[in-house]
Amino acid sequence: xxxxxxxxxxxxxxxxxxxxxxxxxxxxxxxxxxxxxxxxxxxxxxxxxxxxxxxxxxxxxxxxxxxxxxxxxxxxxxxxxxxxxxxxxxxxxxxxxxxxxxxxxxxxxxxxxxxxxxxxxxxxxxxxxxxxxxxxxxxxxxxxxxxxxxxxxxxxxxxxxxxxxxxxxxxxxxxxxxxxxxxxxxxxxxxxxxxxxxxxxxxxxxxxxxxxxxxxxxxxxxxxxxxxxxxxxxxxxxxxxxxxxxx
Numbered sequence: 001x002x003x004x005x006x007x008x009x010x011x012x013x014x015x016x017x018x019x020x021x022x023x024x025x026x027x028x029x030x031x032x033x034x035x036x037x038x039x040x041x042x043x044x045x046x047x048x049x050x051x052x053x054x055x056x057x058x059x060x061x062x063x064x065x066x067x068x069x070x071x072x073x074x075x076x077x078x079x080x081x082x083x084x085x086x087x088x089x090x091x092x093x094x095x096x097x098x099x100x101x102x103x104x105x106x107x108x109x110x111x112x113x114x115x116x117x118x119x120x121x122x123x124x125x126x127x128x129x130x131x132x133x134x135x136x137x138x139x140x141x142x143x144x145x146x147x148x149x150x151x152x153x154x155x156x157x158x159x160x161x162x163x164x165x166x167x168x169x170x171x172x173x174x175x176x177x178x179x180x181x182x183x184x185x186x187x188x189x190x191x192x193x194x195x196x197x198x199x200x201x202x203x204x205x206x207x208x209x210x211x212x213x214x215x216x217x218x219x220x221x222x223x224x225x226x227x228x229x230x231x232x233x234x235x236x237x238x239x240x241x242x243x244x245x246x247x
Contacts, residue, residue, distance in 0.1 A: 030060055038068060052103075062111045087131040088131055097136050107140055164189075
């Protein structure tokens with residue numbers, strides 16, 4: 001299977017801009033487009049979808065908890081029925097913009113704290129699976145977590161991913177931060193290659209943790225994100241070529 005690169009995009013709001021979508025889109029296979037609850041608005045969503053179409057990039061929904069002020073990186077208590085409604089609302093909005101451009105929804109990838117909650121809270125990932133099933137698309141998530149376990153049990157396709165610009169703890173838990181720190185582009189690419197070749201990455205505490213990935217995420221709000229994406233793009237392309245030659 002060809003490894004892809006996914007990137008969280010369309011995270012501006014009104015006159016505020018977040019990330020260099022124009023610079024990142026050419027290095028991206030899958031754009032995770034914000035749907036208005038942690039970032040974005042109708043104009044930003046439409047612009048991001050059109051940019052993705054121009055660059056031949058597939059578009060998935062990047063829905064969040066209703067936390068615009070906290071950028072979706074604060075946990076909150078929310079009942080499963082309300083969460084399903086929140087997800088349908090966001091995915092449906094993006095689907096409307098995709099329809100007008102003659103594009104199809106590619107996938108769903110929860111954002112921020114919702115992503116972390118879905119990795120360990122059955123009722124959250126069950127709600128995500130409900131909505132993914134309704135829209136007939138796979139979920140992007142983490143191997144070795146409830147993302148993988150529940151999606152498999154529900155028959156919902158799940159694409160395991162690795163975050164090139166975030167750390168993991170010794171138990172394989174993703175360390176989600178309110179603001180992303182700068183990372184060394186070359187080191188990020190080396191981490192990606194090790195995960196793809198060996199299925200391992202060094203944790204923040206030091207010991208290796210086992211991870212499986214079929215897609216690599218680069219965040220658009222990481223400082224120097226374009227340079228990181230360029231380095232990761234080369235690493236992924238080299239891996240795909242080598243895998244193709246072997247296969």
